Amino acid sequence: SQIKQVEFVKSSAKPKDCPKDDRPEFAIVGRSNVGKSSLINALVRRKEVALTSKKTGKTQLINHFLVNKSWYIVDLPGYGFANAPESARSDWSSFTKGFFLNRETLVAVLLLIDASIPPQQIDLDCANWLGRNNISMTFVFTKCDKTKAGSKGKRPDENIRDFQALIRKHYRQPPPWIMTSSVTGLGRDELLLHMSQLRNY
Numbered sequence: 001s002q003i004k005q006v007e008f009v010k011s012s013a014k015p016k017d018c019p020k021d022d023r024p025e026f027a028i029v030g031r032s033n034v035g036k037s038s039l040i041n042a043l044v045r046r047k048e049v050a051l052t053s054k055k056t057g058k059t060q061l062i063n064h065f066l067v068n069k070s071w072y073i074v075d076l077p078g079y080g081f082a083n084a085p086e087s088a089r090s091d092w093s094s095f096t097k098g099f100f101l102n103r104e105t106l107v108a109v110l111l112l113i114d115a116s117i118p119p120q121q122i123d124l125d126c127a128n129w130l131g132r133n134n135i136s137m138t139f140v141f142t143k144c145d146k147t148k149a150g151s152k153g154k155r156p157d158e159n160i161r162d163f164q165a166l167i168r169k170h171y172r173q174p175p176p177w178i179m180t181s182s183v184t185g186l187g188r189d190e191l192l193l194h195m196s197q198l199r200n201y
C-alpha cells in the first residue's frame, strides 16, 4: 500500500473536464481549512504537491493526483466558507455534488472532519447527503495532534466521540473512520492500507 510515485495530472474547473480513464479514485472532501491539502501532502510525503494555505478557500478547482500510475487522489474545493456569500456556497454544492453523482471511478469519499473542534452541522449534512446518495465514505479526523482546542476546550478524542454519537442517529452501520495528523503522521499508514483494501474490494 506504499506510495512510490505521485504526479499532479491536472486542475479541472468543471466535473466534465476531469481525467477520463478507468483508474480508481478517492475524493478528499471537507470544510475549508480542515486540512485536505495538508493530508494529501502528508500521504504522498511531498510538501509541495498540494498547496496549503492559512487563508481559507485556497483550493478552488478539482485537482487530480496520480499515484503509482494506478489510482487517483482528488483534492476538491472546501465547503462552508465562513464569510462567503450565499452564491459561493450553492456553487460548491452544484459543482461538487455533480462530481460525486457522475464519477463512476470514485471508490470512496474521504470526508475530513476537524477533530480539534466540536461537531459541525455542515459536516453532518455532508455525511448525510453522501449517505443518502449511496456514496461510500470514510471519516478521516484531522488535526488529532492538537491537544486542546475549540470553544468548549474538548480534546480530539472527545470531539470524535461526540461526532460519532450524532452520526449513529442516522446510520445503522456507521462509516469506517481513521484518526490522523498531518503534523505527526498519525494515521498515515492506516489510511493508505485502508485505501488499498477499498481499491481491491
Ligand code: GTP
Pocket: 030, 031, 032, 033, 034, 035, 036, 037, 038, 039, 051, 052, 053, 054, 055, 056, 057, 058, 059, 077, 078, 079, 142, 143, 144, 145, 146, 180, 181, 182, 183
Ligand atoms: P482549503 O483548500 O482552503 O479548503 O483548505 P484545506 O482543507 O486544504 O486546508 P489546508 O491543508 O490548507 O490546512 C489549513 C490549515 O490547517 C493550515 O494552517 C495547516 O497548517 C493546518 N493543518 C492542516 N492539517 C493539520 C494537522 O494535522 N494538524 C495541525 N495542527 N494543523 C493542521
Ligand code: MG
Pocket: 036, 037, 038, 051, 052, 058, 059
Ligand atoms: Mg486545500
